[in-house]
Amino acid sequence: MTATPDPIFWCDARLPHVELRKVADGRQVCYAPHSHREWSLGAITAGCSTFDYRGQRHYMKAGDLVLINPDWVHNCNPIDNQPWSYLMLYVDTHWLTRLRHDLDQLPTPAWQDLATATLDDPGLYQGFCELADTLLDPDRELLAKQDRLVDYLTHLLARVAAAPSPAPVKVPPRIGELAAYLDQHCTDDLSLDALCQQAGCSPGYLIRAFRQAFGLTPHAYLVNRRIQLGRQQLRQGLPIAEAALNAGFSDQPHFQRTFKRLVAATPNQYRRQTSSVGASDS
Known part of the structure; x- marks a missing residue:
């Protein structure tokens, strides 16, 4: 029996605001409900999975993107033990807030949640895969990785910026x-x-x-x-x-x-x- 490859985690001390995860066989990973302090972007690269996010269940397929706000509870899991794989990018919330403010998408440099939870956009999906390849490539220069990251997120944020921010949860x-x-x-x-x-x-x-x-x-x-x-x-x-x-x-x-x-x-x-x-x- 072929051994299941370990998940790949990528980070670089020169890019402390991002981290990338690559999983080749998602059948071996099952998540309990959890959240991240970072904003997260995921791509299903093969197969399909469930995506539970703030009380709603989405059924995701290859080519779909998921966008996860900081501290929003979620989990992704395989369907009936079917093969699936994915990429997940974690972006520091303060860094992304500054980028959104610089792009005139926020009136002040204060985080606002994004309303979009899932996307079926072949161009943005392909761009994310290319971004992941760039970050994972040890031979690519730092500037190339920085350029690709900012350019891709700029295009993605422009795509979702028109959607109104979700109503904030009323916390006593x-x-x-x-x-x-x-x-x-x-x-x-x-x-x-x-x-x-x-x-x-x-x-x-x-x-x-x-x-x-x-x-x-x-x-x-x-x-x-x-x-x-x-x-x-x-x-x-x-x-x-x-x-x-x-x-x-x-x-x-x-x-x-x-x-x-x-x-x-x-x-x-x-x-x-x-x-x-x-x-x-x-």
Whole structure:
């Protein structure tokens, strides 16, 4: 039996605002609901999959694009174990906000969510594949990668800029404050009682209101933040055990299981690739 190729993670210390993921056999990756701090763009390169995004299920096929706003809960998974493959680009939200503002698509340099969730556009799909090839090519110069990235995103943003921004989710102030508290204390050992006291509400209200606002329970939100922190640690080249501890996990096996469930790759697969690309040039 032919071994399933590992997912490819690309990043470059000279381009810290972008990261690329390439998966050749999506049957081997199953995601739990999760979110990213970055804005994300994906392309189905073969086969088909489901795309669950903020309460809606989309059925995606080869040639389709998905656009994922920062902190919007989602997951993509195979259909009946059918083969599929994809590319995913993660773009730093602050960097993309500045680009959108420079393009006169935002009145101020403050992030606004994009309404478009999926696109069936052969030209933009082909352009994304060419962008991915450029980023993954070790022989391409830095300027070539930067040019291709900005040029492609400029065309993509022009395509979706006309769509109105989605109505913002109404987050009760104390629930928003609690989310900010969890962001700051994601590595702490917290209890539901402590969170209820922090927010000044009952457990039932807290969990219901938090899920409505963020698509995750407070615990799932906390774990998601810990994995995001763990990814940053691994990308910096820290050992897995140290990254697990710094991210708030009590032991390495728990970190590894959770990382694979949310990132659909092992910490070692992620660390081995992202911590080495571009290191010799920095």
